[in-house]
Amino acid sequence: MIKNIYFICCLTFQIHDPDARSLQVTNLKPYTYYQLRIIAVNIVGRSQPSNASRQFQTMQAAPNIPPGNLTVRTLNATALRISWTVGAFILCFG
Known part of the structure; x- marks a missing residue:
C-alpha cells in the first residue's frame, strides 16, 4: 500500500x-x-x-471522476449484467 x-x-x-x-x-x-x-x-x-x-x-473525498466504459449485457428475461471501470486510485479518493 x-x-x-x-x-x-x-x-x-x-x-x-x-x-x-x-x-x-x-x-x-x-x-x-x-x-x-x-x-x-x-x-x-x-x-x-x-x-x-x-x-x-x-x-476520503467523493470520487472526482465518474465510472467509465459502462456496458450492459442481457443475461435473460429478468437480469442484466452491468460493468464499468474506475479511474486511477489517486483521482478517485483525492
Whole structure:
C-alpha cells in the first residue's frame, strides 16, 4: 500500500488568545497521511518544535471522476449484467 505523506513546513497561524489550546488546520489533501509539530513564538523568540503528533489520515473525498466504459449485457428475461471501470486510485479518493 502506497501512503502519501506530506510534510508541511512553516505554516503560520496567529492565535491571539493566550489560553487557546487547539487550532483547526484546513485545506489538507483528502485520504492523505500527516504528522504535525508545533512551535510557539512570542516577542522573545521561538520554542523548540514539539514532538511529532501521531500519524493520522484525512478522510476520503467523493470520487472526482465518474465510472467509465459502462456496458450492459442481457443475461435473460429478468437480469442484466452491468460493468464499468474506475479511474486511477489517486483521482478517485483525492
